[in-house]
Amino acid sequence: MELVDYLWGIVLFALFLTCILFVTFGQITVRKLRKNTTTKESLGVEFASGWDILNVAEALALPKVITDRFEGSPISVMFASADVLRKNTNTFDKVLAALFFWLFVFTGVSLLVLSLYMTLFVD
Amino acid sequence: MATALMCEKPTAVSSLNHRCDLQSTESIQTVTCEIPTTLSPYTPYLVGDYSRPQDRGIINPLASMPQSSAKNLMGLVSEFGEDKTVAIAQVMSGLSNPYSTAGMGAATSVYGGRVTGFVGAVKAYEAALKQHKQAISYPGGRQMSKVRIQRAHQKMVKQFNLEVELATAGKKIRKGHPLMNATRARHIAESGRTVAKLELISQLEAQNLVNFSKYTQHLGNGLAVIDFTGRVGSIHNTYKAGGNWEKKMFIEASGFAAGAVMGSLAVKGGLALLTLATPMGWIFLISAGIAITAAAAGASMVVDHQAKKAADRLYDPILDWINSLWN
Incomplete structure (x- = not known):
């Protein structure tokens, strides 16, 4: 069991947590937002089923500076509307969103880095 | 150009004349040039008065198809019709081929x-x-x-849909539209689509059809689940071969989850990068969108491959560790 195997173990565990958090966040927060008439239209474009969960997490977890840039761009329709969402969620939702989103980013980036390392330097 | 016949239940050749538009002069042959009296289910037969060696080659991909795929194919044909299934298989092959452009x-x-x-x-x-x-x-x-x-x-x-229609147009002209030909309409209604008569122009069409039925599950009511990489199939094959299918399932699931997370992050990140850069016109956006999708797909495939290898190595240590928690 070399170092890289332990790293893979950590990343796979993070992947497992990400998927679980994806479902919990979707059920706890996003379902509520989908039903609420004020927020129903502001969840961004749903490329695939469940994509609006990612949109909402992004909107709630990213700092205001970045979400304002998203709002001002020509393709702002594709993103969830952060201002509207922040008004209609409580602190627990925001914490859960931040947890999920940053774990999601960490998992994705580590997967990419590890895979690139394995492809280029091992085998 | 070859016409292949496939049925779901054992069918006597004599009863086929009334179903699916066969003239009595047309002969039916197996892939190995025998002439059968009863058609066995889920095997392709060549229809025609004469068949050149090229035509025989056309239905070879169909003959080497596993039975689960053949069952899928029959389900799809009964739902969408023979021409449309072949056409959709053509369109899908263009989409899923990474070098299609x-x-x-x-x-x-x-x-x-x-x-x-x-x-x-x-x-x-x-x-x-x-x-x-x-x-x-x-x-x-x-x-x-x-x-x-x-x-x-x-x-x-x-x-x-136009794309699909254009692909079927050629075939329709040859056969005649069902609404124009009452006899043909009656035959189609009566046959209940337990017999499929596939018209294939080339071996490529046959191969696309086989690939399509491999990764598509027909669920009925016009629903078809398309699993682009046939993961479930490979787990099932391992199970049937008596291998360690639990391990295979863990590996495939890890690969899928890793690829999915990686891919969705790539698309999200790509979109975010687009907005954070300066505003741009829509034509650039489309090509950038294609680039993002291609990058996401490519990255997803690499990650999927590596995650599967890692899961393969880690499965036994993980199981040992879980067992050690008990003891």
Whole structure:
């Protein structure tokens, strides 16, 4: 069991947590937002089923500076509307969103880095 | 050009004349040139008075198809019809082929016209989305914008269906439209689609059809689940071969989850990068969108492959560790 195997173990565990958090966040927060008439239209474009969960997490977890840039761009329709969402969620939702989103980013980036390392330097 | 026949239940050759439009003079042969009295289910047979060696080659991919895929194929044919299934298989092969734009080759000048039509519809759809933001600030604007978006979306879907229609047009002209030919309509209704008569122009068409039925599950009611990488199939094959299928399932599931997370992050990141850069026109956006999708797909495939290898190595240590927690 070399170092890289332990790293893979950590990343796979993070992947497992990400998927679980994806479902919990979707059920706890996003379902509520989908039903609420004020927020129903502001969840961004749903490329695939469940994509609006990612949109909402992004909107709630990213700092205001970045979400304002998203709002001002020509393709702002594709993103969830952060201002509207922040008004209609409580602190627990925001914490859960931040947890999920940053774990999601960490998992994705580590997967990419590890895979690139394995492809280029091992085998 | 070959006509292949496949049925779901053992069928006597004599009863076939009334179903599926066969003239009594046309003979039916197996792949190995024998003449059967009863057709066994899920095997392809060659129909015709004569068959050149090339035609025989056309149904070879169908003959080497596993029975689960053959069952899928029959389900799809009964749902969508023979011509449409072949056409959809053609269109899907273009989509799932990562080098499809390069492969258009000599046909590009003809295909170019159709691509404009579809891309034009996509552009109109995106323009409608873009105007939505401004529209909702006007009273009554939200409803109007919604209608515009819906119409643009329908146009886009229509264009895609046109692609499929064009692929089936050639075949329809030969056979005649069912509504124009009452006898044919009656035959189709009576046969209940337990017998499929597939008209294939080339071996490539047959191969695309086989690939399509491998990764598509027919669920009935017009629903087909398309699993682009046939993961479930490989787990099932391991189970049937008596291998360690639990391990295979862990490996495939890890690969899928890793690829999915990686891919969705790549798309999200790509979109975010697009906005954080300077504002740009829609044509650039489409090509950038394609680039993002291609990058996401490529990254997803690499990650999937590596995650599967890692899961393979880690399965036994993980199980040992879990067991050690008990003892």
